[in-house]
Amino acid sequence: MLKFLLTLSLGVFFVSPLQAGELTPITKSCPPGEKQKHCERWVKDFNTAMELAHKGDHGAQVTVAFCLSTGCHGAVAIDRVASCSWHLVIANSGAATVLDGSNLRNTCRPMTAAEKDEARALSSDLVRKIYKRSMITTDQM
Secondary structure (H helix, E strand, O other): OHHHHHHHHHHHHOOOHHHHHHHOOOEOOOOOOOOHHHHHHHHHHHHHHHHHHOOOOHHHHHHHHHHHHHOOOOOEOOOHHHHHHHHHHHHOOOOOOHHHHHHHHHHHOOOOHHHHHHHHHHHHHHHHHHHOOOOOOOOOO
């Protein structure tokens, strides 16, 4: 029993950032009221964008990064680390624009060193998963 508990506790500490990010729900439940339909549309659009972003769609990646930094009108939980990591993925996509570089700097620079390290690790995993290669572009954080 002790070995099992030790293994379980070690497993919790060694979950990769990508796995940890996938365990946390990103979208929020929309409260009833006059803005419920608007919120539900943003949740649906975000979920679609997330699916396409994992397939390498540049526009969807921009939408995901934007929603994770702004909350998309309350439909998505704000997560600066995840937003920064998606901006790093965009920078490594081969389709990044000057605006994407600016968004990366504006999102990532105010973060702590630990948050930046976490974003780098997450983005590295995402680039490997999406583009089947290591990160190429240096981050501009």
